[in-house]
Amino acid sequence: MIHIPVLQKEVIEYLNPKKNENFIDATIDGGGHTKEILKRNKPNGKVLGIELDNDIFKKLKKERIERLVLINDSYINLKKVILKYNFKPVNGILFDLGMSSWHLEESKRGFSFLKNETLDMRYDKNNKLTAEKIINNFKEEEIEKILKEYGEEKFSKRIAKEIINERKRKPIKTTFDLINIIKKAVPKEYQYRKIHFATKTFQALRIAVNDELNNLSKVLPETIDVLEKNGRLVIISFHSLEDRIVKNFLKENERKKILKILTNKPITAQREEIKRNKRSRSAKLRAAIKI
């Protein structure tokens, strides 16, 4: 299954790619947004595409897209990558955060609570931390904190306690093992709500395994150093914690007169898009221009 790009029209509107300009797609995945940029920055404009997941990187590499410099790395190495490939000037940077539909549907790494898979959840297979390690080795308080902070899970305490009880009996190996534990821990009513009772736990584990919030906080200041004057920064986030980091970063730099914010309120998907692509439901786009 191909990842359907979220807020495509809005990304193009705010990045505003023009003839011969260069862009960085810091989370390129299947290149949905990049391909639209490349239609607009002809004939000599380039895109530097960064993808952390080696399997996704290899798939896109096969497409041999012209004017795309494709790198298998983490966006936290943004400055290093730009230096190495001497990629300048940078007229715009896009972050479309989180996981790809491919992770949920095809990776077999336990991102989805609908499939029985091993509890991995890594984008980068060289990462030493997996969801299984967190679940089976972290202390009860640490697990509770992850579920509470990264998942905003109100039953974090009860779920963490049940995980510890169960793992004393036998190691917790699969997504379905974990779902059964969550089911035991949460009240019955919680199991019949619109959002699946495992959603928040799965989100929290994925964020913790991939250190997603710290990575975002680390990379944002680097974007300012590498953007040209009038360069545009566009960020799509998918949950409130990410959005808060982005919002505070933009506001702080607007106060310092380094950035001008282009989106007073975050841009969200229209009803039509949400109907076509459920993933767009929680997307928030914020954009700014370097002064």
Ligand SMILES: C[S@@+](CC[C@H](N)C(=O)[O-])C[C@H]1O[C@@H](n2cnc3c(N)ncnc32)[C@H](O)[C@@H]1O
């Ligand atoms: C939501 S998808 C991007 C979708 C893409 N914009 C499109 O429309 O086709 C996010 C991608 O970022 C990648 N990713 C996550 N963390 C990353 C990081 N630290 N550095 C680079 N890529 C990362 C994920 O593997 C995933 O493929």
